[in-house]
Amino acid sequence: MGQRRWHNLSETLIEWVIRLCGISAIICVFGIFFFVFREGADLLFHRFDIVQFLFSQEWYPTSQSHIRYGVLALIAGTASVTVLAMLMAVPFGLGAAIFVSEFCGPKMKEALKITIELLAAIPSVVWGFIGLTVMNPLIITVFHAPIGLNVLNGGIILALMSVPIIVSIAEDALKAVPDSYREAGLALGATRWQLIYRVLLPAAKNGLLAAVLLGVGRAVGETMAVLMATGHAVKIPTSLLDSVRTLTATIAAELGEAPMHSDHYQVLFIIGILLFSLTFAVNLIADLIVKGIRNK
Amino acid sequence: MVTPPKKIEVAGLQVWYGRHEVLKNLSFDVYDHEILAIIGPAQSGKTTLLKVLNRTLDSAAGATLKGTVKIDGEDIMKVRSVFDLRRKVGMVSPLPVGLPMSIFDNVAFAPQQAGLTNRTELADRVERCLRQAALWDEVKDRLRTLGSKLSGGQQQRLTIARALSHQPEILCLDEFSIAIDPVTTMRIEEVLKQLRSQMTILLVTNLVQQAKRLADRTLFLLSGDLVEIDRTDVIFSDHPAQRKTYEYVNGIFG
Numbered sequence: 001m002g003q004r005r006w007h008n009l010s011e012t013l014i015e016w017v018i019r020l021c022g023i024s025a026i027i028c029v030f031g032i033f034f035f036v037f038r039e040g041a042d043l044l045f046h047r048f049d050i051v052q053f054l055f056s057q058e059w060y061p062t063s064q065s066h067i068r069y070g071v072l073a074l075i076a077g078t079a080s081v082t083v084l085a086m087l088m089a090v091p092f093g094l095g096a097a098i099f100v101s102e103f104c105g106p107k108m109k110e111a112l113k114i115t116i117e118l119l120a121a122i123p124s125v126v127w128g129f130i131g132l133t134v135m136n137p138l139i140i141t142v143f144h145a146p147i148g149l150n151v152l153n154g155g156i157i158l159a160l161m162s163v164p165i166i167v168s169i170a171e172d173a174l175k176a177v178p179d180s181y182r183e184a185g186l187a188l189g190a191t192r193w194q195l196i197y198r199v200l201l202p203a204a205k206n207g208l209l210a211a212v213l214l215g216v217g218r219a220v221g222e223t224m225a226v227l228m229a230t231g232h233a234v235k236i237p238t239s240l241l242d243s244v245r246t247l248t249a250t251i252a253a254e255l256g257e258a259p260m261h262s263d264h265y266q267v268l269f270i271i272g273i274l275l276f277s278l279t280f281a282v283n284l285i286a287d288l289i290v291k292g293i294r295n296k
Numbered sequence: 297m298v299t300p301p302k303k304i305e306v307a308g309l310q311v312w313y314g315r316h317e318v319l320k321n322l323s324f325d326v327y328d329h330e331i332l333a334i335i336g337p338a339q340s341g342k343t344t345l346l347k348v349l350n351r352t353l354d355s356a357a358g359a360t361l362k363g364t365v366k367i368d369g370e371d372i373m374k375v376r377s378v379f380d381l382r383r384k385v386g387m388v389s390p391l392p393v394g395l396p397m398s399i400f401d402n403v404a405f406a407p408q409q410a411g412l413t414n415r416t417e418l419a420d421r422v423e424r425c426l427r428q429a430a431l432w433d434e435v436k437d438r439l440r441t442l443g444s445k446l447s448g449g450q451q452q453r454l455t456i457a458r459a460l461s462h463q464p465e466i467l468c469l470d471e472f473s474i475a476i477d478p479v480t481t482m483r484i485e486e487v488l489k490q491l492r493s494q495m496t497i498l499l500v501t502n503l504v505q506q507a508k509r510l511a512d513r514t515l516f517l518l519s520g521d522l523v524e525i526d527r528t529d530v531i532f533s534d535h536p537a538q539r540k541t542y543e544y545v546n547g548i549f550g
Contacts, residue, residue, distance in 0.1 A: 188383075189383040
């Protein structure tokens with residue numbers, strides 16, 4: 001009898017531990033949101049001009065005469081660098097995943113996967129360093145640009161950082177497609193490309209979308225590398241060779257110098273909330289797309 | 297008795313997976329417009345034999361092959377286009393695989409890849425194949441829904457429709473009735489009897505009674521060895537040539 005009770009007790013205990021692990025992610029997300037929100041709440045609810053914040057491109061947080069907190073240029077900076085990075089990283093990443101999963105032999109596959117993981121492990125400050133010392137002179141020579149720290153530089157660096165994530169998640173998604181699909185497709189006389197395009201990609205689309213989203217998330221949230229590679233100029237870019245500044249880089253660069261609990265300090269936290277909302281919106285939209293596809 | 301023309305000629309066929317020999321020196325012919333049942337316990341090499349015919353064995357890692365297989369007198373290892381060969385050989389796998397596309401596209405896929413783009417012709421082809429697979433009436437109002445939303449039995453008939461979609465001359469069915477109920481199985485068996493007038497059918501089955509019901513001839517495969525191939529009534533008689541055949545079809549072993 002005693003043994004039985006002990007058994008039940010441990011069963012319940014294990015169930016609770018696992019439940020706790022499961023909801024810990026939710027607790028963390030809400031916790032982070034709460035603390036970021038708290039730091040910015042005082043300004044946000046009392047004397048905050050949200051229209052100026054979102055639609056003005058004038059970011060003068062330390063002006064002597066007229067302080068203005070407009071982040072439109074910073075949003076444009078983040079958006080331009082992210083979009084450029086994804087334009088390069090998504091086709092490359094998915095292409096590489098298709099190659100690794102469907103085309104190359106086992107030895108090559110092993111070598112590629114290890115290298116790709118290695119690429120993912122390079123710290124972002126090293127990427128920033130590459131942007132600063134390798135890409136910068138290269139862009140100046142090739143495009144005759146006055147300065148090589150710009151959208152193009154940041155975009156390329158971010159693309160290089162996102163590709164390994166996209167490749168490994170997308171490759172997992174393709175690997176998860178049952179072999180019976182491949183056999184059925186081949187038996188119908190499909191060529192390799194027809195098989196990939198009509199069968200494998202549709203079958204793996206949820207995982208592939210997740211891969212792209214994680215890439216976007218990485219690009220939007222990346223701080224150090226873009227801080228070093230984009231030139232840090234508050235300006236809505238009109239060409240790839242314009243310097244920009246991103247939301248994340250602004251927080252990183254200015255938080256240390258803003259006096260604790262000053263308006264400037266709080267605005268930086270509001271930018272944090274904005275970033276939070278942006279990634280949340282991206283994830284939500286993707287989720288809806290996936291659900292839409294599934295219910296079709 | 298006039299010998300019917302030979303559709304498939306297999307001579308000295310050997311297949312290894314790594315160092316494991318799964319087909320051991322098989323030689324036999326398949327005649328045009330016959331139903332040939334291939335019976336034998338698990339691990340006999342039945343599925344491998346079918347994979348040789350449409351050369352999907354090519355993409356299996358570590359498989360090697362010796363001997364010749366001819367279809368219509370042409371060595372399949374030397375055909376110009378393996379894709380044309382695969383269209384000539386329809387394949388129905390044991391577990392239904394609804395490809396991740398609509399019911400219509402599942403059936404239209406192969407003809408489209410082969411270059412049929414005329415919409416009315418395509419629609420006709422899809423309807424005809426679905427009718428042949430006894431599925432049309434159940435799906436005609438929802439051809440645009442995903443093939444994978446169908447029930448198991450319906451998906452199995454969908455794979456049969458798909459296998460017919462590229463108008464094969466040889467139809468291979470690998471244990472098509474594992475996933476479906478007896479009533480549907482009987483319906484498909486009726487379909488197969490009708491299809492015999494249009495094509496040659498190879499039927500791999502674990503149900504010896506199914507072989508008895510359908511097949512003109514039956515081939516008994518045991519651990520990669522061809523034990524016996526003969527008219528079905530001989531195989532199922534009290535005196536097939538091999539003692540083992542008698543024991544297997546009567547459930548004494550296997």
